Amino acid sequence: MKLNSVVNRYIFKELIPPFAMNLLFFIFVFLMRQILEITNVIVNYQVSLTAFLLMLTYSMPYFLAYIIPMSVMMSVLLTFLRLSSDNEIVALKASGISIYRLLPPVIVFSLFSALLTGYMAIYGIPWGQQSYKQMALNVVQSNFNVGLKERQFNDSFDGVMFYVSKIDFKDNSLGDIYIEDQRNARFSTTIVSPKGRIFNGEDRLSFILSLYNGVINQVNLESRAVHSTRFDTYDLQLDLKNAVKNISKKKIKEKDMRIEELIAFLKTAKTKSKKYYSVWIELHKKFSIPFACIALGILAVPLGVQSSSTRKSAGLGIGLIAFLIYYLLLSAGLVLSEAGKISPVLGMWMPNIIMGGLGIYLLVRTANDNPVEIFNRMNQFAGKIIRNFFRIRHTD
Template sequence: MILSFYVTRKFFIPFLFSVFSLFSVFILQFLMRFSDQLVGKGIDTILIVELIIYNLAWMMVLVVPMSVLVATLMAFGGLSQNNEITAIRAAGISIYRLLLFPIILTLGLVWFLIYFNNEVLPDANHKTKNLMWEITATRPALSIVPNVFMTDIMGYAILAEKVTQDSNKLVNVKIYDNSRYGTVTILTAKKGDLNFNEDRSKLLMNLYDGEIHEQGEKSYYRKLKFKKHALLMNSEQFSIKKITDEYRSDRELSIPELKARSDSLKKVFAEHVQIMKTLALPFFYGDSVGRAAPAMNTGDSGSEIWVTRLQGKVQQQINTIETTLTALAYLKTQINAYTVEADKKYSIPVACLVFLLLGIPLGMMTRRGGFGAAASISLFFFLLYWAFLIGGEKLADRGMVSPFIGMWAANFLLAFTGVYLLYRAVRDNATIELSIFTRFIPKRFRKGIADVQDS
């Protein structure tokens, strides 16, 4: 019992350290990614803090499994490096006894993450989207990143060299207007501002000191100069009405909600399949009713009319079949997306247990308990795991593999590897060179890992 508590303490302290370190990395990455849109734009600091807090939810889902692997490698690598594993074997104590408390602790983390994914994460994702919509709705120019085309507004591509502190003033503006068929209009202006009109139904962009270049069909071209020009654009993309529960995406739904939507779509899918059978069977088996074909007028004009009508009916039937096939493909994609998301809410938490089973033998076999060694090995398996997970998600969404295989293949592969290595580590006392893993890590990361190892 004392030995089990000792191993648990060796695991728990590195776990807390890893959680703190990885959270810091993710938060810095988030701030770097959105700094251009949030910092120095006149947004209330409380809103920025609130946005960071909501984004901590998805970070938690990634940080916990990653921290389990790092902590396991440090704990069992340290035990092996200090010859404590050898002493335990010499005392006649089974190595498997050391695993009891870490497994119990990890199962608790699995349960916590499943609950978190189901109850907390969907609402946090939804509130994050709502907050971004609210910020964008009050300051539409926030969607414009300097020197990057903004194409959120249908029919328009907007480029601004600078967005000033109040976030509604633009400098050196260029707009490509493709909203009118057959006509391309390019507007340039030294400055401008972007706001909603009074009823918020349109976006109003006031441009100052600029030109309008308009080119249409048949070499038509017109150039106009202006001191001030007002441009009205559709504001549907920024409508506050979108911020409702009705617009929740798959990442904003709990497992019961995902299953409910999937089941309802499966019923619609079955109805479309039945419609498809009804439409397609006559093409393969003829008219099953056995009705006689309508009499055809033997005259030239009569036969032409009859053929024209028949062609029209056949084309109408083909169009209906094509529409039904398109609907079936869309429904299948949506069903796959909901099923994949539901499976992912289980597979990522279970990865905690998988990483524990993998980290125990790897730590014992590498005999390195430092953070640098744990970081290098962990980075290799993180990249492998997320490559399988992301690739499986994309393949499952497209229907190329089943959602179950797409979401669980990485867990099964690494779990099998972990069990095999654990058997080898306990029975044969095998070792692994650390260089096996570092050679697969990008060169820009190797120096930092080596520096940490040396320290």
């Protein structure tokens, strides 16, 4: 009993370093796709470093809900891969400790991770999404040119649409400006100007667009009369209140909703629309993804033990393949559930059932010293990829 307790503490401690390393690595990978956008926001849109860090913080819960289960699987896989490669598993079996008695630290570690993932999914994601939205409102109110983008139509204002070809955020100057003003029911006004500049208004909810050397074309919608006027300087004042109101009134996405909001929607929904199924999916996803920590953690134990002859890099590849299969199952369940082909319950829990069931099957085979042929094929495939990779590097 004492030996088993020591082994459990030893394995639990061994799980922590690879978990931390994988967590940091996957966070970096997930954020890589945002580097260009983040750099553009900081350099060109004049957003402060504090605002950038807050944006990063608000987006982290969504990433962590998927990264933590992946990191759990990789940490368990790498830990048992090392134990098996160093013949520690063989030594433990010789001491009378079976594979089943090595599961408690894995289960406890997976449970802690599942609770953390559940907290991120249930509370973290809605908090992050709503906080990000509120921050966007504050940015729009304080500096509207953050929302301007080159070569894109902007219809944030009721009755006014404008298009800017070039923007210089250093001095807030604009180039090749096109504005269509339909705020007057009797007249349709089009303004074209080769250059202009943005000035902040007296309050935070307005700004002045100064245009230079342009043309105003005004059409009387009743008489169809057209008037054209050239100007040297023309100031157009735009009110941000409607723009801010439009942002704040945008429909709340399912992932932004708290559990009580999801349940309230399902209780009041009268028809089984696409929104209805999406809410059901999101509700079950908040619980099924945390449970993936346990299912993938169990699967990683036999994967690590039976892959003892592979390199750690190949073991990493095996783990990534397994998680890719899980993600494909989750995506398939999501698509089929949204289409109403299968129940959202089955669609969101099917990946856990399949991967967890596979883990239990492989665990029983491993405990009975019955190797699975698929491991030999996966090891050969991973080894072949590694050899080719190093051969290419040597050739270069």
